[in-house]
Amino acid sequence: MQKIGFSVDSLVGSGVKKNWKAIYESLLEIRFTEEMIAENYKDQQMRTAIHLGTGQEGIATSVCANLQVGDSVFSHHRSHNHFLASGGSVFRLIAELYGSQEGCSKGRGGSVHLSHNQDIFFVSTAILGESVSLAVGRALAYKMEKRNNIAVAFFGDAAWEEGVIYESLNFAAIHSLPVLFVCENNMYSTESTFSSRKAPNSEFTDRARSFGVEAIKGDGNNVRDVFNLVAESLVKMRENPFPILIELDTYRWREHVGPNFDHDVGRTFRSKSELEQWQKKDPVKILRDILIGENYFSDFEIKEIERKVLEDVSEQFLRAKHSLKPEVTSLFENAGEV
């Protein structure tokens, strides 16, 4: 199975640890996990507001596959994708959703306050735009400490409505900080369309450029294309720190918060036919077709990968479902001022 490789190997050098198998596995891990959450959510045992990322996995996977030890990732309310793609485990995520002591935030955070600190430092925050400034701060520390790491800020299109974004872009540009701003443009803020949120002739990339931040727009559904785009950007950014914005089109398949499809629960803005159009651009399917069509893997090998990932996710999910709950005496753990 060594016939695979990155099309950009020469660009990214030895920092990249993952290969296409790992990238496909990461993509599948997210998809299977999110769908398993949706399936189990109705049991009322995951008592935390979930914002599922099904359909948007391609961006998290392709960006995070480019990261190196010491980099950091900051995410938002729709955070499961980034948590998993950046190295967080299915077990720790699901345990968190079940309110377990073994959860990634010991059951204190819930779906929107995830954290891990493996090779990459990761946190997600719930208030729009907050975490973008955190990424800029992390990048400021990288620059002050003369480390060639990158801070990634994932945010949705609605974050552009928050002032903190503009303050952050401005500061990152002034100090030339190594921040990769990744806008996941799924076109909806909860259910609000751009008609109430943005003038038609106002482009996010133009806004970034007006602050002196380089900006690129792309399709978030093709993992290989996004991977290459990010790889090229990061090579330049690590050499000589500066910020870049990448805006990627994507679509969340399920409702804003909760396990359902909008059309199943009587919401009208996002129709079933719109969903079906986007499902034709399923990032998992697109990558799968590339990997088989360009002979990276045989059909059998792909199915083996899929079977193993599903088995692994199921095993971790089940284990997390039965993980330990916190002792009630631990209410004040980490609560005080010290």
Added chain:
Amino acid sequence: MRTLSYAQAISEALVIGMRENSKVFITGIGVDYPVGVFGTTKEAFDEFGRSRVFDSPSMENALTGICIGAASMEMRPVLVHHRNDFMFLAFDQMLNLAAKWRYMYGGNAGQVPIVVRGVIGRGWGQGATHSQSLQAPIAHFPGIAVVMPAMPADAKGLILSALKSKSPVVILEHRSLFDITGDVPEGYYETLIGKANVLRLGTDISVVCTSYMVIEAMRAAEFLSRFGISVEVVDIRSIRPIDESTIIKSVMKTGRLIVADTSWVQYGVASEVSALVAEKAFSFLKAPVERIGLPNSPAPSTKVLEEVFYPSANSLQKSITRVLGIPDITTALAPEIDNFKGPY
């Protein structure tokens, strides 16, 4: 011991803190100006330069987030606001993130011990949005410490303590204190966050007070001592965590309590301390508690109205005699000595 002004003590603390730890940096609007935030950041800038003492755009919200992000990587940011009123723009970051960080990530994302300095204005026409005192709204939230040094030695010790804290710490510095002088130990020392200080021992009544009201309370106590009234002055110093035992102990001794704060009485520190005493030392009280603070209006700008708006040693003196149930001492205290000549 040598004497320093409050501003010099802050400046010295920052310089010592930055020598101690190369990860300490200072930012905020104008921290690298020649005047250096009323003289408090100039020495740090002169010694460490712009790489560690740097100006920022007017962006209180994101800048606080940036400091939190940097602190998550073990940097020690000191963020300065010329007036604490500007912190309202940073409340999301301070209260939704910094205060909750250790807790809501289960301790798995480390700590973000940012130090936020904010200056409180008073009088001289500073008006409704440049003379508020934000200790109560901030200290309402668990996970973020709030300190209000009144004495130069505490200003230094609390800053050095804040730079070693695991929690974010907000330091509220009263503009009217910047020129006061006091004994300040040399070298490195820390003043424990969460510990009040009995500045003056007394037996008749406890005046528990914050920040600039400590100065007014000391003046009132000194004045009343001439009439045989013994006032104990407790400088709270730390709003959160609050030193319950020192306050309770003082009230158990004197049996009477006045709480004097730089902010509004309702829902404020004065109310919190009164409630504390009502809950834990009720049986020791010989008289009702009085709360001294701002009346229920925004701060006016005109001098005529300012004079009735701000509490002073005179209002404390009247309150003390009232609580003691003795006739008002008609001799008025000399007006406060306020060297502040504006504009901010």
